[in-house]
Amino acid sequence: MAEIKYEILEQYGHISESAKGWKKELNLISWNERSAKYDLREWDPDHQKMGKGLTLSKEELKTLKELLNKMEL
Template sequence: MANDHKELKYEIITNVGIVSEQSGGWKKELNRISWNGGEPKYDLRDWAPEHEKMGKGITMTEEELRSLKKVLDTEIGYLDSDM
């Protein structure tokens, strides 16, 4: 049986920001990443200190990122009004 696993290639185009930092230096980051040479997308996931390893995450288009912002703004408004 042939091994059909392709090597995953990525390039971090822009580090948008760090959401949190965990023990061992791992950080949850929002980045713009090109996966396998494709169009850059927004990506939220945990990264090892030198980006040599990554955890599971989510990748979004610009449109999805904008929709997520609207959802988060609504939720934060709810949380702020509850104080």
């Protein structure tokens, strides 16, 4: 399996933390030296291991924000 290269360009914050210390975070990440995407996933405390996640373009993130703003939470 090929190595995945990533660079966390900006950390916006974490949403939750598991009992093992992994944090679900929203970050701006460049994957394999490509254009950066907004990324929501769990990370270990050292950002060396990650869980499955979701990557969004800026346009997709804006649409998600609009949908969330319409919801009654």
